[in-house]
Amino acid sequence: QSALTQPASVSGSPGQWITISCTGTSSDIGGYNYVSWYQQHPGKAPKLMIYDVSNRPSGVSNRFSGSKSGNTASLTISGLQAEDEADYYCSSYTSSTTRVFGTGTKVTVL
Amino acid sequence: EVRLVESGGGLVQPGGSLRLSCAASGFIFSGYSMNWVRQAPGKGLEWVSYIRSSSSIIYYAESVKGRFTISRDNAKNSLYLQMNSLRDEDTAVYYCARDLDGYWGFDYWGQGTLVTVSS
Numbered sequence: 311q312s313a314l315t316q317p318a319s320v321s322g323s324p325g326q327w328i329t330i331s332c333t334g335t336s337s338d339i340g341g342y343n344y345v346s347w348y349q350q351h352p353g354k355a356p357k358l359m360i361y362d363v364s365n366r367p368s369g370v371s372n373r374f375s376g377s378k379s380g381n382t383a384s385l386t387i388s389g390l391q392a393e394d395e396a397d398y399y400c401s402s403y404t405s406s407t408t409r410v411f412g413t414g415t416k417v418t419v420l
Numbered sequence: 421e422v423r424l425v426e427s428g429g430g431l432v433q434p435g436g437s438l439r440l441s442c443a444a445s446g447f448i449f450s451g452y453s454m455n456w457v458r459q460a461p462g463k464g465l466e467w468v469s470y471i472r473s474s475s476s477i478i479y480y481a482e483s484v485k486g487r488f489t490i491s492r493d494n495a496k497n498s499l500y501l502q503m504n505s506l507r508d509e510d511t512a513v514y515y516c517a518r519d520l521d522g523y524w525g526f527d528y529w530g531q532g533t534l535v536t537v538s539s
Binding site: 313343345356357358361365367401403408411412413 | 455457464465466467470479480481482515517520523524525526527529530531532
């Protein structure tokens with residue numbers, strides 16, 4: 311099972327919005343509504359930001375939103391803030407090994 | 421407060437073995453499925469293994485199948501990962517992560533324990 315494909319880096323200015331894509335296949339993202347997103351700051355454990363494609367856990371800012379179209383899932387961060395600078399990973403259920411992560415995206419706030 | 425605390429990491433030679441533990445507290449451990457996820461230095465996250473709450477269902481990533489064994493002791497609120505035939509590429513921080521109950525995601529993570537495979 312290959313990792314899901316994410317852009318290596320995405321950047322934006324404070325207050326802007328950015329979108330991170332996560333591309334898979336019909337055996338993972340395209341076949342199930344089981345996509346989650348994680349934020350990871352350097353030296354820290356990952357933090358769940360989105361589950362089941364578009365749901366936010368309690369305590370996660372509503373500036374974070376998720377969606378899916380076909381084999382591609384997306385995480386949008388609106389009103390970009392300095393604290394959003396981190397690595398972001400998507401994850402999906404997959405029919406082959408049940409769980410797979412994306413390659414990861416480094417978000418830089420300019 | 422939910423807490424997951426990993427232990428057991430360290431330096432091991434190629435071909436060696438190591439057993440990781442994850443001590444859980446702050447929730448009913450026996451009611452949740454659990455996972456091990458690893459992250460090689462400077463690299464991305466890689467899912468390693470999953471175990472259902474009752475241990476009835478277990479999955480492994482292809483990269484560790486046949487070498488790693490996941491287990492749990494619900495009476496001790498603990499998750500384990502027995503790692504045998506270790507390779508250089510197994511060097512990573514290993515996290516235990518709880519499955520979000522009834523939904524898709526890992527909602528709580530430990531701080532991780534570093535495993536270094538080197539001669």
